[in-house]
Amino acid sequence: MKRTRVFLACAAALLLALVSIFFGPRLLNPLALDAESRQILLLLRLPRSAVAFLMGGALGASGLILQGVFRNPLADPYILGLSGGASLAAALGILLAGSLPLPLPLLAFAGALGACALVAALGRGPEGLRPDRLLLGGIGLGFFFSAVLLLLMTLVSDGGLKRTILWMSGDLSSANWELIPGGLALILGGLALALARSKGLNVLGLGDEIAHGLGFNPGRERFFLFIAASLMTAAAVSLGGTVGFVGLLVPHAVRHLVGADAQRALPVSFFGGGTLLCLADSLGRSLAAPLEIPAGVIVALIGAPWFILVLRKKGYGL
Amino acid sequence: MPLVLARLLVLALLLSGPLRPAWAEDPERIVSLAPAMTETLFALGLGEKVVGITSVCDRPEAARDKVRVGGMSNPSLESILALKPELVVMTTDGNPKYIADQLQRFGIAIHVFTPRRLSEIPGGIRELGARVGAAETADILARKLENLLTTPPRFAAGEGPKALFVIWPEPLIVAGPGTLIDDALTLVGYVNIAADAGTAYPRFSVEEALRRKPDVIFLGLGHDRDNPRTQRLLQRLVPPELGHPGRIVTVSDALYRAGPRLPGGIVELSSGQNLGAKRSDR
Numbered sequence: 001m002k003r004t005r006v007f008l009a010c011a012a013a014l015l016l017a018l019v020s021i022f023f024g025p026r027l028l029n030p031l032a033l034d035a036e037s038r039q040i041l042l043l044l045r046l047p048r049s050a051v052a053f054l055m056g057g058a059l060g061a062s063g064l065i066l067q068g069v070f071r072n073p074l075a076d077p078y079i080l081g082l083s084g085g086a087s088l089a090a091a092l093g094i095l096l097a098g099s100l101p102l103p104l105p106l107l108a109f110a111g112a113l114g115a116c117a118l119v120a121a122l123g124r125g126p127e128g129l130r131p132d133r134l135l136l137g138g139i140g141l142g143f144f145f146s147a148v149l150l151l152l153m154t155l156v157s158d159g160g161l162k163r164t165i166l167w168m169s170g171d172l173s174s175a176n177w178e179l180i181p182g183g184l185a186l187i188l189g190g191l192a193l194a195l196a197r198s199k200g201l202n203v204l205g206l207g208d209e210i211a212h213g214l215g216f217n218p219g220r221e222r223f224f225l226f227i228a229a230s231l232m233t234a235a236a237v238s239l240g241g242t243v244g245f246v247g248l249l250v251p252h253a254v255r256h257l258v259g260a261d262a263q264r265a266l267p268v269s270f271f272g273g274g275t276l277l278c279l280a281d282s283l284g285r286s287l288a289a290p291l292e293i294p295a296g297v298i299v300a301l302i303g304a305p306w307f308i309l310v311l312r313k314k315g316y317g318l
Numbered sequence: 319m320p321l322v323l324a325r326l327l328v329l330a331l332l333l334s335g336p337l338r339p340a341w342a343e344d345p346e347r348i349v350s351l352a353p354a355m356t357e358t359l360f361a362l363g364l365g366e367k368v369v370g371i372t373s374v375c376d377r378p379e380a381a382r383d384k385v386r387v388g389g390m391s392n393p394s395l396e397s398i399l400a401l402k403p404e405l406v407v408m409t410t411d412g413n414p415k416y417i418a419d420q421l422q423r424f425g426i427a428i429h430v431f432t433p434r435r436l437s438e439i440p441g442g443i444r445e446l447g448a449r450v451g452a453a454e455t456a457d458i459l460a461r462k463l464e465n466l467l468t469t470p471p472r473f474a475a476g477e478g479p480k481a482l483f484v485i486w487p488e489p490l491i492v493a494g495p496g497t498l499i500d501d502a503l504t505l506v507g508y509v510n511i512a513a514d515a516g517t518a519y520p521r522f523s524v525e526e527a528l529r530r531k532p533d534v535i536f537l538g539l540g541h542d543r544d545n546p547r548t549q550r551l552l553q554r555l556v557p558p559e560l561g562h563p564g565r566i567v568t569v570s571d572a573l574y575r576a577g578p579r580l581p582g583g584i585v586e587l588s589s590g591q592n593l594g595a596k597r598s599d600r
Contacts, residue, residue, distance in 0.1 A: 044525050154389075290522055291517065291521065292522065
């Protein structure tokens with residue numbers, strides 16, 4: 001019964017994401033596309049929706065993993081200082097553009113992954129990765145990266161820095177087909193690794209002692225799951241900057257719908273996150289056209305009140 | 319006795335001439351808190367009197383050796399005071415009001431340049447010129463701009479070529495309504511396709527820009543065609559499959575600043591107009 005529910009949820013999400021492609025500043029009729037509309041569909045909307053789906057999916061799945069790894073319902077993919085690391089690397093890359101001519105997404109990916117490695121190094125104890133150390137290391141590094149970025153912005157009046165900030169604030173409008181193969185490979189790799197360790201993710205939620213008792217090594221499980229979440233988040237950042245709230249909101253909604261079993265919740269989080277960002281982007285490009293509202297803003301505007309409602313229902317006292 | 323003192327006071331006032339405000343003398347030490355103001359002060363021939371500028375003031379070349387007092391939105395009050403200015407020239411387009419308030423609290427005279435629309439700039443230049451003792455040069459500068467403002471456009475309103483002015487390619491940010499650029503486009507006879515965006519510098523839909531088929535795309539400073547980001551934008555904005563016949567013109571930042579280079583900026587826009595015909599309804 002639950003399997004059917006998972007399948008139906010994923011199928012419905014995918015269908016919604018597909019339908020959202022046709023909404024924008026102007027509605028595209030898939031049955032009557034002229035040459036211009038075909039170009040818009042192929043060059044602009046399809047790559048944009050594909051990037052939105054991959055990003056949202058990666059953030060949704062990473063959020064679920066990290067909330068399990070940290071045993072903290074407030075964890076989200078950016079808590080590890082990833083966005084700060086990505087922004088800083090992108091800014092430094094732009095400042096050193098002459099000697100380091102690398103594209104912004106690649107720089108952001110390298111920065112995000114570098115931040116993950118640092119957080120992992122800080123979070124390592126004798127018994128492997130510890131959630132409290134990881135969390136504190138991530139928050140501390142995030143503050144440090146932001147401070148260095150702010151310092152650079154104060155000292156250097158380079159237009160490139162503004163560009164980095166603009167880009168990092170989440171930009172799906174620049175999406176193109178070239179970005180997708182790399183992002184897809186990394187995100188699917190991370191998702192496959194997380195699915196392979198889904199039992200470990202389930203037992204981590206029960207506490208380390210019980211996990212030990214069930215024959216799992218919590219430090220090892222945490223390490224693999226951390227790698228999976230980091231790969232997906234770094235890839236998401238490199239696709240379109242930082243889009244907040246998806247990684248926090250989606251796992252809660254998914255657990256509400258299909259339960260906490262990671263084997264079911266992971267794919268639904270991926271599809272749910274992807275669809276949420278596709279829908280938000282579709283609304284963002286339609287609501288105030290020809291103006292574009294960033295998808296992250298739409299997600300937060302709709303998501304935050306809903307999130308508070310769910311918390312109230314669950315008796316968190318808000 | 320008090321009557322004698324009062325008479326003496328009246329006499330002293332009469333001898334000192336008509337009452338003049340405290341700033342009546344032309345300022346000898348001026349700090350500029352905006353790039354447009356720095357350019358204007360130098361164009362008024364007051365370069366020697368300018369003692370401080372912001373970190374973003376990059377023109378003219380002679381200004382680059384001046385002392386920097388911080389950014390446009392966050393200038394250092396202490397650095398400004400250390401220069402002992404007799405006048406601080408500011409603008410409402412980028413300088414925060416609290417800086418003006420603090421300067422006044424310290425007894426520093428300020429001049430705030432308020433015009434934001436093209437038609438208001440000549441008046442603003444004249445006011446500034448009168449304040450800094452360069453009324454005649456200011457009048458010449460203002461008239462140069464006024465001559466262009468009164469030149470009839472090549473096309474009737476709404477009939478000219480459609481134009482898009484790119485400020486930033488990724489994400490696409492363009493010049494919208496209420497900007498000097500929009501005013502200049504209208505003045506020259508273009509139809510700004512982003513005029514309905516509702517905000518000055520909107521994050522504009524690439525898709526909508528493609529649909530609106532601009533006859534001319536102006537690329538702002540730093541975004542020439544060799545730039546990879548501009549190339550990516552143009553690939554999406556003017557796909558060869560749709561046979562785009564429009565022109566792509568790279569321009570300077572003259573229209574970004576309410577300063578003496580505005581006439582040059584307007585002439586630059588005119589150079590994109592050699593389309594040979596009225597707007598095509600492709």
